[in-house]
Amino acid sequence: MIDTDVIVIGGGAAGMMAAGRAAELGSRVLLLEKTDRCGKKILISGKTRCNLTNTADIKNFIAMYGPNGRFLHGAFARFFRPELLSFLQKYGLDTKAERGGRVFPVSDDARDVVRVFQKYLADYNVRIVSNARVSSVSLDQHSCFTVGTASGRYLSQTVIIATGGASWPTTGSTGDGYAISAGLGHRIVAPKPALVPLVVREQNLARSMQGVSLRNIRATAFQGEAARVDSSRTPDCDYGRGEKKFPRPPVLESRFGEMLFTHFGLGGPIILLMSLAVVEALDNGPVSILIDLKPALTGEQLRKRLQSDLNKFSKRKITGIMKEYLPAKMIEPVIALAGMDTEKPAHQVSAVERDRIIDLLKALRFNVRAPLPLARAIVTAGGVALDEIDPRTLSSKKVPGLYFCGEVMDLDADTGGYNLQAAFSTGYVAGESAAGFARSLLRA
Template sequence: MNTLPKLTGAKRVLVIGGGAAGLLAAGRAAELGAQVILLERMEAPGKKLLITGKGRCNITNTAPLKEFLAAFGPNGRFLYGAFHRFFRDQLLDFFRRRGVETESERGGRVFPVSHNAADVVNALVSHAREHGAEIRPNSRVRSIDRDSRGIRGVKLESGEFIPAEAVILAAGGASYPATGSAGDGFSLAEKAGHRINPLYPALVPLVIKEIGFAVACQGVALKNIRLTAFACEKASIPDITIEHDYGRGTGWEKPPPKVIESRFGEMLFTHFGIGGPITLLMSQAVARALDAGPVSVHIDLKPALSKKELDARLQREFAAYPRRQLPAILRELLPEKMVEVVAGISGIPLGRTAANFTAGDRRDLVKLLKGLAFEVRSTLPLGAAMVTAGGVELAEIDPKTMASKLVPGLYLAGEVLDLDADTGGFNLQAAFSTGWVAGEAAAKTASVDHA
């Protein structure tokens, strides 16, 4: 654990936002002797933390550093400095010393052994308070006040002005606004002079145009399938075989023409479209692609078989069961709830028996099973996303301290920054790491009176 001596002549640090980044920043700054006030717009801090990981709080991941950074795409390089100062081992030690034991699960996800996110929030709040940080709920910040020399303080919605030598902006993104993550951080940063890169929903389900199919298959979970997103209309999807995952963190970053991303794993049909793990992973890239033009998705229901191998399997089954009609044939290949709707879009008469299938019928069925396609209408809105993509331009932030390069005394941490990653604890680790570094740096700034 990185430790610094207590500071003397401490001045005031204000932390805007009581999420993962803000709570750890407040605790660290107070630990180093700063007078800290955390301003939380909700009635209590940690609201969003309480619902992460379905209430279990996936705090980090066991992935090696290189893979960890890759999960953030090109912007992951920015985190190298913060992770060098405070990474997974330091985080787990922090929680362990406060009675929160952890365990890793599939995919390297790390959770509290208690499976209770409240234990994480309580540890963060206790750490901040035991070092003297004041947590003020129901305190929404209207503006960050500055002059030519830097930070002067903040003004609250109530009209109260609170002077300070340093401000840490950790107000979160714009997803789950009911938890307090309502986009305030972006407007505050922009008013302070920072550029805000376009915001997109990330880790969010997709809405498809073929709503009737979605409704008919609502609740169907598909395992071991390949989902691929294409930058084109459904009719223009190229006839290609995808053998690798494409997208950030996959190791195969440059996909074939028109392919946006491709993932192997589990997905889910909803009443409006598609969700599930691999859909969420692809959603940020799809959201950005929709700004440029049409997007379609293509589900390979049998990725373990080539088209030739699947055709040979059908021929064997047709020979063994020549009287089977199309619905019975599909029951051997698909979940029951999908049989009727897939049969309906196949173009093959429902009563046609296996013995009467033509080579063309078989080819059409193979094509459908290897490429069930839909056109994407949109993602769900930003407020329904797990994470906000986009945010404060990283070139304007010092990656070693999280200090603003534009406003002396201003620090930024967490989801307000243009950083977002795949599911699995990566985003929370980034929030914790940037919060820790910002708190440490702000405490040092606040020890110098520049008034």
């Protein structure tokens, strides 16, 4: 006998919201979670502060998901930021907005967000089975789903797949949902890493500057070998998701802000933002990243300033002069790249050497070898193809009674709270729709 109306597979942000909402509407809900507890990814999100959503208006909000963002209009029309914030407040969680419109719990503690969902699920008697990894879902001729786990099988009228992407596997998201969905006839857009640090060919150079965090710089991704890229094409405004203007080839994306050097290459906020464009462009050929360390100055202004310093402090070593221009750990690597001796006094620096330094300050060049693996990405791009899902209900267009929500779908966004809002919104709508479908079966 079927004693469950809705089975939710996966207890992340999307699955917990879906389970709670379906139960709130009167469905008997079973939540199957592969790990020992729900909400593990929420706990590490926003550096454990959980950036829940963003204050951006709907148009700019949707733009952060790229072309697939259109799909979210339906879910956002039903449950968006105001609804999310009042839901959280109802459960005692106050929020605050910070720089860039990022919304966090006032407590700065992601555990408080998980506590809200624990209470929500308990309030509406959602049955949770943890350590239950779903390995198969099938549908019999009576439109009843059988959900298989190592410890047993569960029957239900409807199933919601909320298994997340394939990144950060310690939180439970290992891409299981793709095989389950494909087994039910759904097309999967190849998963790829988004919001991911980049490995460069110039690893020794990156390693020599490891740990240096740069602010107020411009990084620009170009299609092409670093040595061949014309640095004068570096734009003076941002291009990329959520920006109004589109880049002209060979520019792929350009961002002003913070980045850092790691032992393998490049990381930090603006590199993560550019990473999906880089990953996609790597399929078409070499990709390079040029870093303008002094974007506020033109090459000519920088030349005048450096020449004046070389004249004024003519007895100082070049390394001493460069203290005004670079973080300490970058000075020797940059001087070496310019082919100069670090001991050289300023008055011996030739015009050619000075110009080489200027070139490096305006365009420090790296060739991207690859992104870090999918497991290390903040989100997974790709997933269950959206054209097979009804955006208003999150129901499968192929299998009646099947629903999707969260990152398992071919949806991903830049940082700023957008990924979690999409998970909450699609979870809410999937839960509501599955409950409605189960109710309609009872009436039939």
